[in-house]
Amino acid sequence: MQTIVVRCPAKLNLTFNICGLRPDGYHNVETVFQSISLEDELIVSMEKNKEFEFKIECDHPALKKQIPLDDSNLIGKAAKAFLAQQKTRSNYKILVKLEKKIPVGAGLAGGSTDAAGMLIAMNRFFGDPLNLAELQELGASFGSDIPFCLEGGTCIGRGRGELLEKLESNLQLCYCIVKPRKLSVSTPWAFKAFDQFESIIPPPDSKKTIMGLLSADAEQALAGFGNVFEPVVFAAHPELAELKTELLKQGAWACHMTGSGPTLFAVVSGKEMGQHIRRHILRDDDIGFSYLTEEILQEAVPPIDFKLAESSTFGARIIS
Ligand code: C5P
Numbered sequence: 476m477q478t479i480v481v482r483c484p485a486k487l488n489l490t491f492n493i494c495g496l497r498p499d500g501y502h503n504v505e506t507v508f509q510s511i512s513l514e515d516e517l518i519v520s521m522e523k524n525k526e527f528e529f530k531i532e533c534d535h536p537a538l539k540k541q542i543p544l545d546d547s548n549l550i551g552k553a554a555k556a557f558l559a560q561q562k563t564r565s566n567y568k569i570l571v572k573l574e575k576k577i578p579v580g581a582g583l584a585g586g587s588t589d590a591a592g593m594l595i596a597m598n599r600f601f602g603d604p605l606n607l608a609e610l611q612e613l614g615a616s617f618g619s620d621i622p623f624c625l626e627g628g629t630c631i632g633r634g635r636g637e638l639l640e641k642l643e644s645n646l647q648l649c650y651c652i653v654k655p656r657k658l659s660v661s662t663p664w665a666f667k668a669f670d671q672f673e674s675i676i677p678p679p680d681s682k683k684t685i686m687g688l689l690s691a692d693a694e695q696a697l698a699g700f701g702n703v704f705e706p707v708v709f710a711a712h713p714e715l716a717e718l719k720t721e722l723l724k725q726g727a728w729a730c731h732m733t734g735s736g737p738t739l740f741a742v743v744s745g746k747e748m749g750q751h752i753r754r755h756i757l758r759d760d761d762i763g764f765s766y767l768t769e770e771i772l773q774e775a776v777p778p779i780d781f782k783l784a785e786s787s788t789f790g791a792r793i794i795s
Pocket of ligand 1: 663
């Protein structure tokens, strides 16, 4: 069996705007994507077999319940899409060991980046027949964020999010990635709720953010950050607004939701400030009280999933 190890970074949407509903049911968006140092790892093993076999192994007991471990997972979809594209007559047995660090159902593209990593691993098994643009085209056929997850770094995303313009940015930011552990938001639900939302939502100033990123001016970049999903998702989950207020009160430079949420990213001056905020948020009885379910108490994990990460220039990639 041949084995390939891939690393798959999470993404943030530094800005996120919805520009209208399309005839195909999707929405046109304009977003500034940023890959970050929070990464999943996939150990992919593959050999020829009489029939197609696919299995994901994931050691984490809580995650096992949250994600499908068969080929209905986006990783399995990526494997099948690649094999179909190659029109191969052979069958394969594929085993994926998944070390999941990116929270699930979080707006961090955890599923899409794993799928991007799987496409890269499959491509390597077959001797790299597809270039990056071809992998991105294949990825876009089953997930709007997959092309960016293959690209990495900083990009403007348009169309469904799959049309990318690379931004050469040297601005390195440090983030607290904060997600109430028991709360997940479905992306189709969020788009529908946005369409039905009664109030006018001001768009982010993505021009300002782009100029700030290009000139490595943090203040200007941050001034343009924003996400039109935020009021929609906060209306359904007011505890998120409370959490954002708390993160800002503790000294974060800015705090916004990524994608369709519910994860918040708070921009901080560095790891020290990040650790200070972490200690405060994880100890504060008033924040997250509503998530202290029996299950969380039994698992003995904090109700808030809190991670520190930095801007990254990497997309999904092979490490060995
Ligand atoms: O492409 P992806 O699988 O991430 O999309 C999930 C769902 O989110 C789509 O089925 C669609 O309902 C919604 N979506 C959208 N417009 C986009 C991206 C996603 O309406 N640009």
